[in-house]
Amino acid sequence: MNKENQVGKQPGKSVSWADRIPHWVWLLISLAIAFGLWTLLSVLPATSRAFPNAIKVFGSIKTMYDRGKLLEDIGSSLRSVSVGYLLGFVTAVPIAFLMAWYKPVRFVLEPWIQFIRNIPPLAYVPLIVIAAGVGFKPQVIVIWIACFLTMCITVFQGVINVDETLIKAARVLGAKDRDIFVRVVFPATTPFILTAVRLGASVALTTLIAAESTGAIAGLGMRIRSLNNSFESAPMLLYVILIGIIGICVEKLIKYLERRLTSWQEKREI
């Protein structure tokens, strides 16, 4: 970590003053600056209506809780995100391997995956509502589609990039097809699978608003839209922040897993 930070700096010169301050102190400084800016936005006449101050926003935790919405919304969103995401993962991995293994599968599927991947989910949400109705089902389907496309492409790239020499080396040592898959191709692909897991999680959350515009009755994304209709900016901002916090927590967890599982790698993925 330090090595990268030092690139381009004079050798011999020791750690800069910025490195001498512990990480957690920087985190506090960063938070303080953000709060300062937020407070500034909350007093400026042009932005004060959109950005109520922190006390009002955090006060709205109680408001929403008392209305019985807060936990219901978090629960509902987490439920559709995790179901859609898991469905995306369990379908993306085998199909990615099939695409890498069998050329016909690849030639038929890949162009469509690339095609649909570039369409914003919000655009096809109405079609899914017409087909699947309203409620939990279309939410899951929207998140599933988005996660599947991203994860499938990422894992597929990983499988076709497995070093041919490693497969040859295994074969001359007497490995059968099954050994090669389980003991070579699969571990060689883990870094890409974990990257897919991380990208998929991020896609799942960013698709949330689109997913919950399918006539959802609860959910973080749905609530933001409905609070917008009643001009309640304090709880709205609270919900925006909540989505961000969930995103950061998930990412940290996956990054931790990545470090644990792929420490053997020569270079790191970004």
Place this chain on the structure above:
Amino acid sequence: MAGEARNLTSTGSRPVRVKIDNVVKKFNGRNGEMVALNGVSLDIHDNEFICVVGPSGCGKSTLLNIIAGLLEPTEGKVYCDGKEVTGTGTERGVVFQQYALFPWLTVRKNVMFALEMRGLKRKEAKEKAMEYLEMVDLAKFADSYPKELSGGMKQRVAIARAYAAEPEVLLMDEPFGALDAQTRTQLQTELLETWEKHNKTCFFITHDVDEAIILAQRVIIMSARPGRIKEIVDVNIPYPRTQETKMTQEFIDLKNHIWSQVYQEYLEVRK
């Protein structure tokens, strides 16, 4: 100059381990058909050390891959112990130039991979792996990952792993090509020691003429485009060979001869 006619060395009396019979290999490239090997025949005897030299693109790696069973010849056949080669087999081990260690496995587990493919139980393999690592003097690094090792150490692990499969024939594709001169010399010495001790048959590809003469009993010079055996040179310098061997007149004469032959081929390729 076919291979069979020139088996006049001390190895000539030994049984044939690998028989390469009129092998032709053609590839279909963008510019039409490319003939990589054009009728290569060679008998490799038991416990023999053979080095193959030739300019890049002369098909020496292709030949090695065919013997290993990783490529199929277009025409002709390869036999190992009298049986036709139709795919890979553990009696033919390969050491690759790029080491080809599994980066997600520790040094010890890389060697265990070979042992487990042979059917050893995990516990047995764990113990046995240490013997092979001791052979290449890397027991201390058993629990390191490949990324923590230098190039020379990685190649020693690869050699230990190849030995762990207990092959009769070791096929080596420029294994020391990516290493610095000192490490290369050291690994050459180690390789000769293990070869003499374990009675393996070695088929070693190199572009380094010094390396070929120091190691081999017979040096095969290949011509380029299409790849053929141009000449087989017997190296009658007794083992053990050391760095001093390189000062002897015999070595220098051989080197001049082989080098001029290889250089001619190199110029052919340049044309």
